[in-house]
Amino acid sequence: MxxxxxxxxxxxxxxxxxxxxxxxxxxxxxxxxxxxSAKFEAACREALSAVHLAVLETFGSEAQLLVFGSLLQGAHLEGSDLDLCVSVPVPSQGVEAGADNSWQVASLKRLLSRLVTPGGPFQSIESRFWKTIKVPIIIVGCRTSSGEDVEADISVGFECDGLRKDVTDxxxxxxxxxxxxxxxxxxxxxxxxxxxxxxxxxxxxxxxxxxxxxxxxxxxxxxxxxxxxxxxxxxxxxxxxxxxxxxxxxxxxxxxxxxxxxxxxxxxxxxxxxxxxxxxxxxxxxxxxxxxxxxxxxxxxxxxxxxxxxxxxxxxxxxxxxxxxxxxxxxxxxxxxxxxxxxxxxxxxxxxxxxxxxxxxxxxxxxxxxxxxxxxxxxxxxxAKPKLGQPPQPVGPPPKRAWPGSGRAEAPSQQAKRPRTGEVCRWFLKGQCWSGNSCKMSHAQYV
CATH class of the missing domain: 1.10.1410.10 (Poly(a)-polymerase, middle domain)
Known part of the structure; x- marks a missing residue:
């Protein structure tokens, strides 16, 4: 096929x-x-400015924003993610800083609530707040004025394991x-x-x-x-x-x-x-x-x-x-x-x-x-996947079909299919996706 x-x-x-x-x-x-393209470059700058403004509004003038990753290297591709990290003041009370990642998680939740607002350009894509993760991050999408979608990965702290994140880049x-x-x-x-x-x-x-x-x-x-x-x-x-x-x-x-x-x-x-x-x-x-x-x-x-x-x-x-x-x-x-x-x-x-x-x-x-x-x-x-800001289409109950010559209806044996995104399910490629037709990602294979 x-x-x-x-x-x-x-x-x-x-x-x-x-x-x-x-x-x-x-x-x-x-x-x-x-x-x-120049359009994508301008969209990245617009998204960066919007995140920078949200950081200042959330944490005050002492907060700083740092760009690293492929866009700093100059080796990015069309649609590459915007890698950002935020330096925020260490809390004097409440969450204990340095004990675990709870301080970073609390800061990212505050920033996420500022970024994602009704009618705003940002949409939350993923939050990685596991207790065992060394660097918690939030992944947000920004719909710019030109219609370009920019995905930004945001973490807290300029350094990781004693190394500033942009040195290698x-x-x-x-x-x-x-x-x-x-x-x-x-x-x-x-x-x-x-x-x-x-x-x-x-x-x-x-x-x-x-x-x-x-x-x-x-x-x-x-x-x-x-x-x-x-x-x-x-x-x-x-x-x-x-x-x-x-x-x-x-x-x-x-x-x-x-x-x-x-x-x-x-x-x-x-x-x-x-x-x-x-x-x-x-x-x-x-x-x-x-x-x-x-x-x-x-x-x-x-x-x-x-x-x-x-x-x-x-x-x-x-x-x-x-x-x-x-x-x-x-x-x-x-x-x-x-x-x-x-x-x-x-x-x-x-x-x-x-x-x-x-x-x-x-x-x-x-x-x-x-x-x-x-x-x-x-x-x-x-x-080519659903644009940011568009809610998923509602899925109704599975249709019923009648047996020939009988008055009773039978529900289909398989689960109803959900609208799928353009992203291929990585678990399906490994043969380990147990969601079947209810999986939100594509189950296409490439050779």
Whole structure:
């Protein structure tokens, strides 16, 4: 059975393969489509301003807002989340600060009640207030004046485990600002990981940050990018980024939209294929702890090499030994911390299979352009979900049908279907969704 998103765009794909443009221009055009639109950039700034105003109204003038994540790195995609954290005054009484996460949860509840109001632009999507979670967050959606929907993930506190949350992102931005090819590769890999469903740390896959750091290390190992040690002395020494981090920095390499990048700064499709093959080769040759006298090893972007690292604590039976050092923690604290600590062996094996498939699909410039075009269209299809602010349609009782020749009615044996969102149910993909037809998410499969 053919995937629904393939049916929708099959005609468009066939038309694109019959154009008379050169394969190189097709590949370059596909890369340009990965750059977020000016409309989305403006929507993110509008949502940030609205959240900042709500923070000041909730906690007073002493409260501060910090932007981190992919929008600070400059490696965000169209529809990327807006990662924010709030610094609020520590309560002098009432909730005890520092004992558990109850203080952060109480602060987030106050902010959520200020953001989500009847007729306002914000809508609550999810709240993660579990007692065992280290960083509680609220996820809200903002409908901007342009009609764009921006999703914001908001937490409390500028630091986590003694590290300011934007240090690593500033280091990454310092590299991407000097190397347009690396930025193009990061966006392409992140789009692929998103469409393949291999970018969620809570599912045991590499996070978006891990994929970004792997791309950077790949170019460091090839000698095209210097290690992070020259710029690690002061990660806040970025002219285009404000010191307080309360505003969005300008987009990186905006000239790529007009196709003004010189050929030596454009990403060939062969480099992207080499990256996926490099991931497979690196994982296959990863040193085992039992085979090494030193112990554990990790990829260090600061040293630009594989270095010995402290033995990681084993929290899961299927935990993977793959180690990617957090450059921010190394620079700020002098410690080697693993940003891939949630990676699990079965998920990692699945990732490697998909990497082999991606490398095979990038055989030529024409094949690469078609491959990237399919990913772009699939991402657009995944984004097509009910707009924010629209209440779900009411579901009535299940209809009854009568047996032929009898006067009694029979209720259908299956549960009534609910209107589903465009987001695919991750439990269904694992074969573990027990909600059946009552699940609110889509039960479509992609190959």
């Amino acid at each position: 053919q995937n629904p998103w393939r049916k929708v765009f099959l005609k468009e794909e066939l038309a694109s393969t019959t154009t008379t443009t050169t394969t190189t221009s097709q590949w370059d055009s596909a890369l340009v489509k990965l750059v977020p 500033r280091l990454v931005r310092g590299v991407l600002a000097r190397h347009p090819r690396v930025l193009q590769a990061v966006r392409a890999v992140k789009l692929w990981a998103k469409c393949e469903g291999v970018n969620k740390a809570y599912d045991g896959f590499p996070s978006s940050l891990v994929w970004t750091l792997l791309v950077l290390y790949f170019f460091i190992e090839r000698g095209e990018v210097a290690s992070l040690s020259p710029i690690s002395k002061d990660p806040f020494d970025l002219e285009e980024v404000s010191e307080d981090g309360s505003s969005l920095p300008p987009a990186l390499h905006s000239s790529h939209l007009e196709g003004d990048l010189p050929p030596e700064q454009q990403l060939p499709s062969a480099d992207l294929a080499d990256f996926f093959l490099w991931v497979v080769a690196t994982a296959s040759s990863w040193p085992r702890d039992t085979e090494s006298a030193i112990g554990s090893w990790g990829l260090s972007l600061v040293d630009g090499a594989l270095i010995p690292v402290p033995e990681p604590s084993k929290k899961y039976a299927d935990q993977c030994t793959f180690f990617v050092e957090d450059p921010g923690a190394r620079v700020a604290k002098g410690l080697s911390e693993n940003v891939a600590r949630s990676l699990k062996a079965p998920s990692w094996a699945n990732v490697l299979l998909k990497c082999r498939g991606a490398a095979a699909a990038l055989g030529s410039e024409a094949q690469a352009a078609a491959w990237l075009g399919r990913l772009t269209r699939k991402a657009a299809w995944m984004k």
